Amino acid sequence: MNTDAILDAEGLGRTFTRQPLLAERLLSLVGRRPDIPVARAVRSVDLSVRRGEVLGLVGESGCGKSTLGRMITGITRPTAGRIRYNGVAMDEMTPKARRDFTLGVQMIFQDPYASLNPRQRVGDILAEPLRVHRLARGGPAIRERVDGALAEVGLDPSYRDRYPHQFSGGQRQRIGIARALIVEPDLLVCDEPIAALDVSIQAQVINLFLELRARRALTYLFISHDLSVVHHVADRVAIMYLGQIVEFAPAAELFATPAHPYTRTLLSEIPSVRNRKRRFHAVRGELPSPLRPPPGCAFHPRCAFAMDRCRIEAPTLRAIGTGRTVSCHLFADERDPNDASVPS
Known part of the structure; x- marks a missing residue:
């Protein structure tokens, strides 16, 4: 366990099954459970988020x-592993510690409209957690907190009386x-x-995140598929592929000298004004289905450096420097993938 971490995830996993109700029905009728495919969305992830940092989590859609x-x-x-918040495991938390976790870890969703109740005014949406958790008492105190929250994110306090559909994205x-x-x-x-x-609004929101971090000493887990944004905001970066972390490194080192072939391919395809005449390509092949992951290394069907070993043996994360880990047989064999170029 990392002593300076605000949150630790150890061996975290999550599986999903199709038609669980049908499976139980067939079990009661025929006396045996049918074989139903299991999707391993997240597979044994170890992740540590240090207090005050921005940790970027990057990967393709569906990873x-x-x-x-x-x-x-x-x-x-989770269906496997455990999460610790401020050193206390979630399954060992007292009611007070659980409440501190619920309030201390908040999520900002991708689709802002879907995450807001269209039947509530903005003021009521913001006041609800204050009332539920008794963080403010009385109408004037709640209204003051609501107006302060709107002003902090650059919105006029008078917007509290509007509905979500009356705002831009x-x-x-x-x-x-x-x-x-x-x-x-x-x-x-x-x-x-x-x-x-x-695109014209994205930079404004990113700057808001950075301002809030400096003002409130916030910690972020910043999930994105946009490496250029992650490069701008993150202190450390975790690269995720098919439910697993395949590379973990300080942001400056990862963008300067990427290790895993998947990371190298992603970085090579970031658009740049320096490469105006270059023709960019997506990562070759498609992300495999979590219902039927390939044997061995999950990336081997798309990897330009795949060996026979990659097709039968899954690599494990190993340290390749201070604060850097990578899951790749190229490093286990003491070979340097930076000596070769990733083909387009």
């Missing part, structure tokens, strides 16, 4: 990033941020918080 984030916030229950995301901040959290799990916004 399990959002599921991991929802487990960390307590929205989704960027304004709705600011409301979502205000709702998370109003309970004074320590850790914000940001699940693709700018993916649904116009």
Whole structure:
């Protein structure tokens, strides 16, 4: 366990099954449980979020990033492993510690409109957690907290009387941020918080996150598929592929010298004004289904460096430097993948 971590995840996993009710019905009728495919969305993830840092979590759509984030916030229950908040495991928390965790870890969702109740005014949306958790008593005190939260995210306090549909996408995301901040959290799990916004608004919201971090000494788990954004905001970066962390490193080192072939391929395809004439390509192949993951290394069907060993033996995370780990047989064989180029 990391002593300076605000949150630790150890061996965290989550599986999903199809048609569980049908399976129970067949069990009662025929006396045996049918074989139902199991999707391993997250597979034995170890993750430590240090107090005051921005930890970026990067990967393609469908790799399990959002599921991991929802487990960390307590929205989704893990089927394996455990989570510690301020050194205390969730399954060992007292009622008070559980309440501190519920308030201390907040999530900002990708779709701001879907996360807001369309039947409630903004003022009522922001006031609800204050009333439920008794963080403020009396109408004037609650209204003062609501107005302060709106002002902090750059919205006029008079907007409290409007409904979510009366705002733009960027304004709705600011409301979502205000709702998370109003309970004074320590850790914000940001699940693709700018993916649904116009490009012209994304920079404004990113700057807001950075301002709030400096003002409140917040800790972020910043989930994104946009490496250029992660490069701008993150202190450390975890690369996720098919439910597993395949590389973990300080942001500056990862972007300067990526180790895992998947990371190298992702970084090579970041658009840049320096490569205006270059033709960019997506990572070759498709992300395998978590229902039927490939044997051995999950990335081997798409990897330019795949060996026979990669097809039968899954690599494990191993240290390749201070604060750096990678899951790749190229390093286990003491070979340096930076000596070769990743083909486009």
